[in-house]
Amino acid sequence: MAKVTIIGATGNVGMFAAHAISAIPHVSEILLYGRKGRESLLKGITQDLGDSFAARGTDMRVTWTTDLKDAAGSDVVVITAGAPRTPEQDRLDLAMGNARIIAPLARTIGEIAPETKILVVTNPVDVMTSVALKYSKLKPTQVFGLGTHLDSMRLKSLIASYFHVHVSEVHTRIIGEHGDSLVPLWSATTIGGIRISNLPEFSHLPVKEIIESVKCSGQMIIQNKGSTVYGPGEAIASLVRTVLSDENRILTVSAYIKREVHGIGDVCIGVPARINREGVFPIAIRIDESEVIAFRESVEKIRISTKHVLEALEESVMEE
Incomplete structure (x- = not known):
């Protein structure tokens, strides 16, 4: 059974991804990670997801944290954190700001979960995948992005x-x-x-x-x-x-x-x-x-x- 961590779980994509991932039979635990100051929202999302699991009859553990070290042991880490794109904004315009978010996250993941697979969703996803690959120091086969x-x-x-x-x-x-x-x-x-x-x-x-x-x-x-x-x-x-x-x-x-x-x-x-x-x-x-x-x-x-x-x-x- 597998543990999946979602970084950026307080965002709309992270929240729905958690719900969709919960339907995968191989997943036994979902960890929702958010930045400090978002504890109440993380707690609320966790409770709401727990209720949906109960209604569906899914036997799964869902927890939250603001300490990324809790992601240790994750089989897959999904990164959705970063600034969202506005209607008039090109994905590449987001690059520098989001790279400064992704780099330290990737570095920590590489240190605490060296066997994990990192799935990058943050835009511009191709550039952010390279950032995650470099700073995590994981093998190229372990880091990939949502891409096309x-x-x-x-x-x-x-x-x-x-x-x-x-x-x-x-x-x-x-x-x-x-x-x-x-x-x-x-x-x-x-x-x-x-x-x-x-x-x-x-x-x-x-x-x-x-x-x-x-x-x-x-x-x-x-x-x-x-x-x-x-x-x-x-x-x-x-x-x-x-x-x-x-x-x-x-x-x-x-x-x-x-x-x-x-x-x-x-x-x-x-x-x-x-x-x-x-x-x-x-x-x-x-x-x-x-x-x-x-x-x-x-x-x-x-x-x-x-x-x-x-x-x-x-x-x-x-x-x-």
Whole structure:
């Protein structure tokens, strides 16, 4: 049985993620972590979740803390802490402020839970995954981000709706940045096992509109209801379940790649990876040339931002 810690549990995503994760059979304990001064809220969330477990008939321990050392022994640590994105704000605009939050958290996790797997949700998720990897000093297979997992699910849903098929019949994925430079892999998209480009209807598919909808989905939700909650929460839970259930599923998450995609790498970014109890393992893929060009551009964008953030963090540490 497993212990899952959620850092940033007082936020909307952290709260719903805790509820979604509680449905995973392998989880026996959920620890909610929040900063000092949030004790009352943490206590209230814990009580409310406990009531929901009782109503559902779930036998699970849920506790709270403001001392991160209590996360020792965690099988998975989910990091949702950080400043939320406003409707008009680009994810990369959040980078420096959130990096200063993630770095010390990751350092402590690496020290107290060296065998854990860290799932980063905080935006910009690709950059924050690199920050968590560096400061935790864990192996690359132990640290990954939500990345384009939810983007891929959004694309899958839109394609299923257009072709009037069950969503399970659609297999597709988006790689690259979780942001404006994301790269849909039409070359790897199938419906009922048939490559989508071999379907006559594909010529009428409003590709640009669909991709724009995927890109703007989070922003529109934030604009209309204040924050994204249910989508990210369920996506987080699905990744935690994949790890703890040792499922060996191939999902698209932010992970450190060397040269797996046409020799492009040395950065944390959204790529297909095999996920199991041991961690996250990017797989080598070959894609169409136009997709290679777009992915390379996305990688360079994230590489530059990551380099800038890591250098700034180093400077701030030296000044201290």
